[in-house]
Amino acid sequence: MSPPTLAASATKTKSAPARPGAYAGRLLRVDLTRKKCWAEPWSPDEMRDLLGGVGLGALILYRETATRGGKGNVAWDHPDNRLVLATGPLAGLPVWGTGALTVVTIGAQTNGPTSTQANGFFGTNLKYSGYDAIIVQGRSKDWAYLYIDDDVVELRDAKFLLDKDTWETQEALGAAHGLSGHQLSVYAIGPAGENLVRFAAIHGDYGHVASKNGCGAVMGKKKLKAVAIVKGTQALTAADYRGVIQAADDIAHDLRTDPSAKSLYEYGTLPGVVNLSKLGMLPIKNYTTNVPYDDTSTWEAPKLREGFDHRGHQCNACGMHHCHMQVIRGGEHKGKVVDEPEYEGWSGCGWQIGARDKEGISWLNTECDRACVDVNEFGWVCGWVMECQEKGYITKQQLGFELRWGDIKGAHRLLRMISHREGLGDLLAEGVKIAAERLGGRAKECAIYTLLGASPRGHDHRGRWDEMLDTCTAGTGTLESGVPVHVAELGLPTRITPFDGEAVSRQVAGILGRRHFEDSLGICIFTARTRMENLCRALSAATGWYYTLDEAMRFGRRTAAILRSVRLRCGIGPKLERPSARYGSTPHDGPAKGQAVSEQWEKMVDTWYVQVGYDRKTGKPLPKTLKDLRLDWLARDLWGAKK
Amino acid sequence: MRILKIMPEKCTGCLRCEIACSYMQTGTFQPAKSVIRVSPFEGHTSYAPYTCPQCAEGWCMTACPVGAITINAAGAKDVLDDTCVGCKLCTIACPYGTMFYDPDTRKAFKCNLCGGDPACAQACPTAAITYDDVPTVDWLGDFAAERTTRLLAGVR
Amino acid sequence: MPARHLIIGGGTAGMNAMRTIREEEKERSELTLVSAEKPYSRMVLPYYLDRSIAESHVFTATAGVLAEWGVKAHLGRRAASLDTKANVCTLDDGTTIAYDDCLIATGSSPVKAPVPGADGRGVHSFWTLDECRRLIADTRPGSHVVMVGAGFIAFTILNSILARGATLTIVEIAPRILPRMIDATGADVVEAWLRKHGVTIRTDARLAHIEDVPGARGSKTIRKRLRFAKGADIVADVVIMATGIRANLEWLKGAGLRIDQGIVVDDHLRSTVPNVYAAGDVAEGRELISGASVVHAIEPTAQEHGRVVGANMAGRQVPYRGSLSMNIVEVCHLDIASFGAWDDPKAEAVTGVKSDRSAYRKLLWTGDRLTGAIIVGLSSAIWTTNDIGMLKGLVHSQVSLARFKDYLRKNPFDIKPAYIASKATSKLLPQTVLGRPSKAPGTTPVAV
Helix, strand or coil, X not given: CCCCCHHHHHHHCCCCCCCCCCCCCEEEEEECCXXXXXXXXXXXXXXXXXXXXXXXXXXXXXHHCEEHHHCEECCCXXXXXXXXXXCCCCCCCCCCCCCCEEEEEECCCCCCEEEEEECCCHHHHHHHHCXXXXXXXXXXXXXXXXXXXXXXXEXXXXXXXXXXXXXXXXXXXXXXXXXXXXXXXEEECCHHHHCCCCCXXXXXXXXXXXXXXXXHHHHHHCCEEEEEEECCCCCECCCCHHHHHHHHHHHHHHXXXXXXXXXXXXXXXXXXXXXHHHCCCCCECCCCECCCCCCHHHHCHHHHHHCCEEEECCCCCCCCCCXXXXXXXXXXXXXXXXXXXXXXXXXXXXXXXXXXCHXXXXXXHHHHHHHCECHHHHHHHHHHHHHHHHHCCCCHXXXXXXXXXXXXHHHHHHHHHHHCCCCCHHHHCXXXXXXXXXXXXXXXXXXXXXXXXXXXXXXXXXXXXXXXXXXXXXXXXXXCCCCCCCHHHHCCCCCCCCCCHHHHHHXXXXXXXXXXXXXXXXXXXXXXXXXXXXXHHHHHHHHCCCCCHHHHHHHHHHHHHHHHHHHHHCCCCHHHCCECCCCCCCCCCCCCCCXXXXXXXXXXXXXXXXXHCECCXXXXXXXXXXXXXXXXXHXXXXXXXXX | CCEEEECHHHXXXXXXXXXXXXXHHHCCECHHHCCCEEXXXXXXXXXXXXXXXXXXXXXXXXXXXXXXEEECCCCCEEECCCCCCCCCHHXXXXXXXCEEEECCCCEEEECCHHHCCCHHHHHCCCCCEEEXXXXXXXXXXXXXXXXXXXXXXXXX | CCCEEEEECCCHHHHHHHHHHHHHCCCCCEEEEEECCCCECHHHXXXXXXXXXXXXXXXXXXXXXXXXXXXXEEECCCEEEEECCCCEEEECCCCEEECCEEEECCCEEECCCCCXXXXXXXXXXXXXXXXXXXXXXXXXXXXXXXXXXXXXXXXXXXXXXXXXXCEEXXXXXXXXXCCCCCCHHHHHHHHHHHHHCCCEEECCCXXXXXXXXXXXXXXXXXXXXXXXXXXXXXXXXEEEECCXXXXXXXXXXXXXXXXXXXXXXXXCCECCCCCEEECHHHEEEEECCCCCEECCCCHHHHHHHHHHHHHHHCCCCCCCCCEXXXXXXXXXXXXXXXXXXXXXXXXXXXXEEEHHHCEEEEEEEECCEEEEEEEEEECCCCCHHHHHHHHHHHHHHCCCCCCHHHHHHHCCCCHHHHHHHCCHHHHHCCCCCCCCCCCXXXXXXXXX
């Protein structure tokens, strides 16, 4: 049926073509049960087919997490679940923002496949150590951390790291190994991961988070506290070095000057707060309103930045003015170093919970990173609890204290309860969907989630239907198509009416695959905001392939089809592709007032299915779609030999 | 003479200079063999690139027992690969920690200002490294002294 | 009448002195060189031994260069005596050379341990070019080489012997290897590394005697049996005695110079006879940090001595700041280096070991200044070489480390922030040995 295992086919290949440039050429396999680590080769053909990142991860999930002869799938907490920590061909090269980590696993929130990206220096350090990805399997008896220093790869005792937050973990590992700065890249879980909080994230390199779908809980279940990678000493080749540098410069120029990326270049995601508030996309107090309660002029990007003592903290080779460390200038947390919140932090730890105190929000945001909870889901939980308290659906007795809108200290207390599963925190640690379903009644009606179980991004998607549709239908349980970038390249309209369901569906379906392609390169989704043509050029120069936009999109869609097939095998079918009542409700105020997504929902999903070529009833990619994607083996698996 | 002027407050620690430099030095991307090195101060909040100041004494040059280190057209101390035997004397003579040795080629190597067109300065996205006609000074000392107070106090 | 400079010894000190004289002098002087061998660099012989360079690569002055410098060279001759009253040097062939000032830079010779059989055929020293040639001839792939002595000189050729495909056994009389270069902990790290790379090491081994192993009749090769005070014998194809060196001073008996460990020199490297200078292995001069009078028989000291003497002979008044003990050697891609007073029992010591990376640091403190350091680490580890130079700079500059002392106590592997923040660079940048920027080799202007 399916393709042979990676290692097997790599060794079988006769007179294999030379390894493409930019690849380290080996996958690192870590078996926690047997406490063994070994390197596996992968073939040039596989590199071209799978690229890296989610492309590689998706196939590994498909190959290695099936049960019942391919009819079922292991659950997120099963030792046979795989935790793929992958990077891609561009990682470690001088292309901006190429230190990416893609986590692919069966996530704890949806109990289905997920792919979630973090940045920093994971990809750089891993590639220069001689590996393109780490595949973690099994479950450790005792807490362990993975230590990689070129060919020294060991599982080591992590007892001394337990209950340390992610920053403390990185500091402790740095001290233990006598390494500082980017000499040691650490991706770890904090208490939330150790305690299997379903929306636990994997955090690394001070401020970079693979946050979606409880990948941190998977790591916690495996009793893997951290992955520590010493900056490797190996060389990476390129088919055309000068070409790589020129493609990198082209991309940099695009990011600096193109309107679609310029504000990101200057201020990262900070401008999102004000820009989205104007469009009704800023989530305010758990969707109870869409009218800002604070003067948004004080939330302009330059003001958010000037309010702190700023220190650049960029990812590999990146020139964006995006990631920063900041020192809090005043208030209770004066002098503390925190990671500058992304837009998502300002929304999740700010607007969604009714907060105004920017220093407090900035601090709370980093506290989420340190505990390793997804800041989006934390916002949805916290805002939901606040609303339920206000309305009396969750009592003071139930919670143990009173949590009002905007209460940073209270929110932090809640964070601690969740990450340590104390009191009601034990229930809330299951995430909004499960907690709301268990509490039921009116409380459930206020909760923001998708029926898949994952958390939406930090937006009010009632004003951003494309992302709601994407979040609900995705094979990953979270954004899969992603944000439209240079869509004209794909023959799509550059502007659509945001509340025209049909147009929204075509757009979401039309761009499906692009993000998987970007992700698989080992590049940050923000520095990939250039024309795909540029990305293909960089990839071609690096590897020596002739790689085109067509191949890139076919690759992305192939990855989506494989992820979806795993999702279906996990028992997550089309019936669950819906927003919760509140999530899909109609805004009663603000810029998107009266725009009712629920009225167009079914039609939107229908259109989407037609456009992506999946079967509306079973959710499976149609045989023709698979054939076009050159996934005949998958067609045979899904539909049998005849069709 | 033009030298590498380093403005540490502009550095974000992206390490792009190391990648570019390693390409000039080795013909591959291999930051482990870069001769400009980004040093962290206070772990994750402050970084700065550090490289050969092209000092007047040229400790590496005067130490070399075979005359393999000379002054190139850009005014930089430069290693003649075919003369260097790899004895490493220059690595202990240099008091700046900017003389390196490549175990693969068995040669010493160092910043040679890329012969007058330094790749690190070109690669730096924030202009923290520029190639200017200014006297060599200790570019990092004051910055580092300020950005290590937290480190010394043991707080992060 | 032009000044007549006599340089006795064509090693590092002598060559540097001659070049500096030509760089500095205002008026062309008469330059005479007496050298027992054609000038070559002893430092690079290990690379000739492993054949990574050809023999021609070892020479530091070709006949052409000597002619260009206008040197009257007596090569293959040794100085036999010095009459410092008459200012005349007599050579071993009876030639006399009158001088206005002279430099004694006659270097050292190896000393074989007084073991019966140590002077027999097949027992080598490794010091001169001739000895190097003989060793090349006798060492073949598969040869079993026994190195007697585990000091710095022995270590400089370990790689070369292994590279020639020989198997290697090191025997050392002391309880550990490298007794005069690093401490016991560092030696353990190095010893473990060498064993991992297939080298046999036997410490505490007192060699009692060396004898021939009776071979097949007519066999040209001689195998050697090494007998020890205790323990099993070792049979070797090649024996190398690396058991120490001694300065070549005997010929100066009666010259009237004050000789202690070496020829005692002042801060301008003049002996007790003002127009007689000494440099390199034979000179006992100022130490950089303590100011004490010491012999540093190392290449960098010979270079600096030679240059300072050259400037002074050329008529400048250049004081010498003092020499710093420093050594580096690499074995199988493991760097081993030490600086300054690394074995000072009075200094406060901080150590760090990373056994999985064969890395070791020892920092020795006097107050808040670093007065010595030991460093062991993989050549391929990103920061090893960086730290080697920075530790050298901290010892060399004697910069005050203030609060970084405590930091380095806890983080002995994190040298960079301490080095940079303590502003060692500011202190070092204005420093030059001759009070001016150095000139590139090969660009020596010839005054006319």
